[in-house]
Amino acid sequence: MNSVDLNTKNALLLKEYLERLGNGEALESVQKDFRETFGNADAEDIVKAEQILINTGTSTAQVEKLCDLHSSLFHDQPAPSKAKAVGGPLKMKTIHSDGCGSHGHNYEEMPSALLAEIVGHPLNILTLENKELEGRLDKLQAVLDAQAPDSEIEASLSDLMSLAAHYAKKDELILPALKYYGVPGPAVVMWNVDDQLRDANKKLLAQVKQFGDDPAKMITIRADIQTMIDRMREMIFKEEKILFPMAEKYFTQEDWVRAYYDMPRFGFSWLEEVPIWKEAGPKPVVQPAVASNQVFGEETLIQLGGGNLTLAQLNAMLNTLPMELTFIDDQNISRFFSEKSDLFPRPTSSLGHEVFDCHPPKVLPMVKRVIQQLQSGEKDVISIMANKKGRKALVRYMAVRDADDEYLGVLEVVEDVTDLLKAPTSSQADM
Known part of the structure; x- marks a missing residue:
């Protein structure tokens, strides 16, 4: 039996065990049969079979039950x-x-x-x-x-x-x-x-x-x-x-x-x-997004709409802003995040990958909905308040568009507003 047929057969068996659990059969009874069936299977074979069930619409809650059976092996x-x-x-x-x-x-x-x-x-x-x-x-x-x-x-x-x-x-x-x-x-x-x-x-x-x-x-x-x-x-x-x-x-x-x-x-x-x-060696650098024959150094001057900045100045300025920035492009690929991200830290491994791969299943529907609303033009900004690490954070998702109003991606801006919310109104200066 080839690996594809084996994975499909295993998936059908796993589905049967789920149905037995759903019908009220005791976990210990199903575990016993599960161990007898998969006792000599490689862990990866079971994971591949579980993946088939996920791809065909098996709920996360049911997969969690499978994980309990899986661990019993x-x-x-x-x-x-x-x-x-x-x-x-x-x-x-x-x-x-x-x-x-x-x-x-x-x-x-x-x-x-x-x-x-x-x-x-x-x-x-x-x-x-x-x-x-x-x-x-x-x-x-x-x-x-x-x-x-x-x-x-x-x-x-x-x-x-x-x-x-x-x-x-x-x-x-x-x-x-x-x-x-x-x-x-x-x-x-x-x-x-x-x-x-x-x-x-x-x-x-x-x-x-x-x-x-x-x-x-x-x-x-x-x-x-x-x-x-x-x-x-x-x-x-x-x-x-x-x-x-x-x-x-x-x-x-x-x-x-x-x-x-x-x-x-x-x-x-x-x-x-x-x-x-x-044995780790030096810290890896983020893979450059420019051709190898293009040289960008710290003193490279970058032309912006409101003036010129060197690459070093631009990088330092972004790190100085009292907010955390994350940019997702028009293909939903993670392209940039602030190096100093205390409330919502990001791993460098997320860069170059779909944003949907970097979020837990329970928030994926919200992430997809936010991106769809911004990309379609239904909304330009979506703001929420979040509690993170004992702090209050204002999180804003903004549609980024070019001069021709073409969608370029989503900018997430996270600002710690804890101290601002605590400050008395009288402390606000007249501008």
Whole structure:
């Protein structure tokens, strides 16, 4: 059977399992049959079958259920040989068994990405953050089990808020790049789940603060915290045993170097000292968009409608503006973003790719609608207020057109207006 027929057959089997779940059959029962059917399959074969379902309209929620079934294959796995990691994409085949049980992962016996062992490598940094997360989840679990005071629960949940930086790096640097390589399945599922876990942590922290003195409400809140702990542990498992090995297979050395230098844009979770990747080499430059025989230096004079600026002056001026800029061209390709982007950091790997590949599934309909309204001329500017990192941001999407009113693309302008909104009216000067 050729690979196309195999993927189609696998997709039909996965659809059957989804229907069984939809009809109310217990997850454990479906997992048992799933493991018997796919126990010796390569992870990539399952992902390709899942992709067929995605392409034929299977909802994200259903694919998330498949992801839970998929991860059940990786429990109680034999350890892989410790081959030496070399530069470039690794070709590592994951060996599966039909081990039973869907909880209590034995990480020491699980196949992991070999690049995660290289000090300072992006996968090493993400794995170190997962170890920090595991310790904090253990502490929170102990607090719950001991029926400790709610103040201790609040402190643990507050500490977990730093997890957002870990998920941001994964969501922006790993998931979109896999989509570029034709493996969008992890992005479809994980991005949404990461958002759910971030939101759950924030919501539960607020509830503990509000209802800490209400024993009846705290029973439900504690149960929800337990669910969150379990889901966060499962995400660690899916990252280290499914996502990271898959990225290791597809990413080139250049991909990893770009990810390494982009990581500080998104921050780090709990790492007091971020290890240095000595083999990374120099920071890569953005690929020039001009022909090789055209020379543009820092002192190159650029003719603009309102005057002349050198390339150095223009670049410095854009970086000085108290706002974050992103430009998407008329083909929906990401072309530019401000280097200093604190509220909405962008990875350099997004440049040259469709903007739709750089957003989580839940916001894609909004992104497409905004671009359609601006491109069609229905609107010239669309403005929204957003909460980001504890700050208030005014986000404006503007249609960019030339002198002949031809559409050139969309300019996103993000302005931190937190302090402006707090300022008293009397502080506004008359102009």
